[in-house]
């Protein structure tokens with residue numbers, strides 16, 4: 001579990017996507033992240049991850065914020081909304097492109113299906129007007145981290161994930177980019193979230209290093 005000592009520099013967050021009501025699993029994550037931050041005597045922030053308008057449910061963000069307050073989980077400061085953070089994501093993406101760490105990709109999902117959906121090199125048959133932008137993942141890219149519950153997690157990102165999307169072909173920001181930019185901008189030190197995101201963490205560590 002999260003560190004058991006007081007640490008006022010601890011900064012945690014809960015970052016729900018407004019795709020519906022907070023379900024039990026989200027509440028457990030909210031409670032865990034809130035409790036760890038309060039126990040440390042640190043800061044706890046709420047961030048609305050409203051990056052994907054087609055998947056968003058009208059009124060869900062407000063309902064989630066109300067539900068959190070109803071349980072007594074009050075954010076230290078106004079909740080950020082990712083929909084207002086375009087400039088920050090664009091400048092991070094521009095930096096990655098300028099550094100040669102990201103590239104435009106014209107491959108379609110069906111073209112990549114033959115590679116198990118994993119992108120290692122462009123195989124696009126045609127140029128599209130709306131290319132995605134991907135992070136170039138170097139060969140042999142092993143990322144390891146220590147999870148407080150699950151222990152040491154190791155992922156061979158090039159083989160298991162491949163070059164991953166930072167901005168989608170439909171122009172929307174990918175979760176992986178936005179979460180890394182915002183966790184850094186908010187000075188987050190510790191993350192308590194659902195185990196379904198364990199396999200995203202290596203991508204996020206890689207992006208943190210790239211940025």
Ligand code: GLU
Nearest residue numbers: 015016017049179193197
């Ligand atoms: N917005 C993500 C979700 O609701 C969580 C992101 C995170 O905690 O990193 O699943």
